[in-house]
Amino acid sequence: MSTKEKLLALVKASPEIYSGEKLAQALEVSRTAVWKAIRELEKAGYRFEHTPSGYRYLPSDVLAANEIAPGLPADLAIEIKPSSESTMKDAKLAFAAGESTPRLLIAETQNAGHGRFGRSFFSPKGQGIYMTLLLAPNKTFGELPQYTLLAAVAVCRAIEALAGEYCEIKWVNDIYLKGKKIVGILSEATSNFESGTITSVSIGMGINFAIPQASFPAELQVKATSLFPDFEPKITRNQLIQKIWEEFFALEAALPDMGYLEEYRKRSFVLGKQVSFTLQKQHYQGIAQAITDEGQLVVATESGPITLHSGEISLERIE
Template identity: 55%
Template sequence: MSTKEKVLQKLKTTTGYVSGEQLAQELSLSRTSIWKAIKELEKAGYQIEHHSTGYRYQPSDVLDAVELAEGIQQPVAIRVLDSSVSTMKDAQLAVLNGEEPPVLVVADMQEAPRGRFNRPFFALEKSGIYMSILLKPDTQLHELPQYTVLMAVAVAEAIDALVGVDTQIKWVNDIYLNGKKIVGILSEAMMDVESNSLKHVIIGMGINFSVPQEKFPAELQEKATSLFADRTPTITRNQLIIEIWNRFFDLLEQEDADYLTVYREKSFVLGKQVTFQRQNQQYTGKAVAISETGELIVDLGSETLALSSGEISLSAIQ
């Protein structure tokens, strides 16, 4: 553990002020080393209050692998990056390197963020959560859409609980707040060619955490927002990440977890007219149900279609 990490850990576990002299004595370091460590921590974004009696740690919105590991109740290998081209690719690389799941990759910035159908999405440094997790398939879940549905529920409920809002889920993998997108979720399966079975699951997401509304590109101003677009965050990104994964793993371990009911209750599309394309033909119908395997059931009047998340993207919802 580096000097900076030792000082940070000591500050976090001390409720009041702690003097530089006390830090130096307890950590067997010089006063100069303590001062330099404090400056390095502040440069990294940590909030440290200075007082005549010493230093005191203040909740800081800095992604911290140690804090995440301590907060997430399931053992997870955690990697925090300043920047990543794609955390999904980082998770895929973990498979090639033979790393044992679960592996969670979290980045402060994603340079080439992509969603479903390889669509780009907006990212802003230190203002979002960009993360992907590598999992081994659970015996209770045999299909990829189930992971996507479960993940959407965990994210929506975590946000609602910590921020005090009421999010909705747009089929199949977007979280909305006040009619605008705040989260995109992407799931990928890695198959065993010989047995044609699910070998690994990678779930990635981008969360607009504290992106100011004016920072979104003009074409996204009416479509996207962030949790704290016009106010100071009341929680840290670490706290939200921890809450999301604790809820996800809790649902994953429950054999009778009724996450589909929550998914349907929070649906942004059920009961509305939706427009989509299938085989180069455009359809419009009413979204009437979500199946047990996550398909969207649409009533076209003349027939009913079951839409799969892998083949269809809704182009309009009214």
């Protein structure tokens, strides 16, 4: 461990004030080295109270692999970048380069993040969670779990467990809190045509964690919010990331148990409501009746029931 890593571990262990001399003795370095380590940590986003007696560590929300890893699969590789064009693109490049899987790619900000149908995703630095889980299932399409549904339930469970907020799901991949979107999920797969197997799956998430409501673009303020819109988080992003994937891997390990699907249905705020959508350039209206075991949405229209598949349509209106 570097001096700054050792110093950080030491000061995080206790709320007491540490003098420069005490830190230097404990770490067996000079006081100048302590001062430099504090400066480096502050540049990285860690917060310290500077007092006449020394330094006190203050709660800091800096993404850190060692705080995310506990409780997750031992072979999960975790990569954190200060910025990224898109963590989904990072996942594709990692797979093409033969990097190990499972792999979790996280960025402090994205400059080209997107959701379904190429829609851009608002990604302010340090105020959101932008990540993609890369898997290499090597299964046929029919053998694959409903990864988007699993991820949606995992996110809702994690938020409820850590923040005490009940979230709902807008079919198929958006998480809503108090009527506004806080999470977008995107799943993409690549296949081997000759073998008929899915070689990689990327599950991307953009989470509005602690974005002041006024900071959203004008067009998003009425339909999007964040988990902590007052910018006073009760938890850290590391804690939420860890809990989301802990829940996800637990749900995946429990398969073929379909309990997650029943929970997905219970959290839906689409079922039983009138929706409108466009399919193959034709406009439809109807009542959302059911979500199938394959994750499809069944809508009762005047011309009969229509089964919608993920990626085909975008719901335009919910009443």
